[in-house]
Amino acid sequence: MSSAIRVAVLGGGQNCEHDVSLASATSVAAALDPTRYDVVRLTIDPDGGWRDGRGDLLGIAGAVHLLTTCDVVLPVLHGPKAEDGTLAGLLDLAGVPYVGSGVRAGALAMDKWATKLVAEAVGVATAPGVMLTAATARSYRWTHPVVVKPIAAGSSHGVALVTEPDRLEAALRAALALDERVLVEDLVVGREIDLAVLGRSDGTRIVAPALEIVTDGLFDFATKYDGSAVFQVPAALDEADLKALEHAALAVYDALGCAGVARVDFFLTSNGPVLNEVNTFPGFTEQSQVPKMFAAGGTSYGDLLDLLVQDVLEG
Numbered sequence: 001m002s003s004a005i006r007v008a009v010l011g012g013g014q015n016c017e018h019d020v021s022l023a024s025a026t027s028v029a030a031a032l033d034p035t036r037y038d039v040v041r042l043t044i045d046p047d048g049g050w051r052d053g054r055g056d057l058l059g060i061a062g063a064v065h066l067l068t069t070c071d072v073v074l075p076v077l078h079g080p081k082a083e084d085g086t087l088a089g090l091l092d093l094a095g096v097p098y099v100g101s102g103v104r105a106g107a108l109a110m111d112k113w114a115t116k117l118v119a120e121a122v123g124v125a126t127a128p129g130v131m132l133t134a135a136t137a138r139s140y141r142w143t144h145p146v147v148v149k150p151i152a153a154g155s156s157h158g159v160a161l162v163t164e165p166d167r168l169e170a171a172l173r174a175a176l177a178l179d180e181r182v183l184v185e186d187l188v189v190g191r192e193i194d195l196a197v198l199g200r201s202d203g204t205r206i207v208a209p210a211l212e213i214v215t216d217g218l219f220d221f222a223t224k225y226d227g228s229a230v231f232q233v234p235a236a237l238d239e240a241d242l243k244a245l246e247h248a249a250l251a252v253y254d255a256l257g258c259a260g261v262a263r264v265d266f267f268l269t270s271n272g273p274v275l276n277e278v279n280t281f282p283g284f285t286e287q288s289q290v291p292k293m294f295a296a297g298g299t300s301y302g303d304l305l306d307l308l309v310q311d312v313l314e315g
Ligand SMILES: Nc1ncnc2c1ncn2[C@@H]1O[C@H](COP(=O)(O)OP(=O)(O)O)[C@@H](O)[C@H]1O
Pocket: 127, 147, 149, 153, 154, 155, 156, 157, 159, 185, 186, 187, 188, 189, 192, 221, 276, 277
């Protein structure tokens, strides 16, 4: 089938989101229409080794060579050394078109501190917070409930709520074990609402119906991944809140310079939207937030993947 589009689907990666990425990559590869796409699977091991679809090690040079035989790459990867612009850089240098954000947006969005600065600069609120390192952490004085998190990690690794001062040290130590820089943010009280923004090759942007992560009301990071959190999509929002969220999501997407689809996560507080973070390659199983949001807007999982791939080929 010589006319089939050769798509490389990348999964895995050298970070704590390796397994999350593999689940998404497997799901994406299975959803690409085999009559139109010739799928080439590539996996990055936790130790950085690249493997082909048969599981054979390729080496970085072999992997780049294989990628250059493809029409387009779907880098279904999260976290550092992947979604943070490093992979985009490799693909840019190799001259292989790919779905999603480039180096700059990937790097900025992976850095929760940089994201905060950019969002605030375009008028989008974020939680007040300070950036600490191992050297400065000792002088931090706890006065009120905060959330401690590594500036670049993902999937809630190293994120801790600190409501008592004697818990601070352990939280900082855990976060500093994952990143040299740590964010200590005020605890935001609000509903968690995610928006998906898709930038099309013609310059237009589509915002999918908003999704709410409904938990049992307890502040518990684990519920997001243990299946007890429920996604409600479309989220029940009044017109003004929805408009404010959409406006903020687009402003942040554009300010970071995102491409393809990005998930922009907010807290909706009594004072309006507060940005939490931006994921430039969000979870992408059919049951993940972004595919569910587009499905609610009438774009099926397969159609969403088609849009992403076709936009790259046409752009
Ligand atoms: N400042 C905050 N106030 C309240 N909850 C927070 C705050 N920061 C993070 N959280 C909670 O922790 C979760 C994980 O934090 P997040 O920054 O999204 O990290 P990750 O990149 O691991 O997803 C969020 O989905 C939210 O439930």
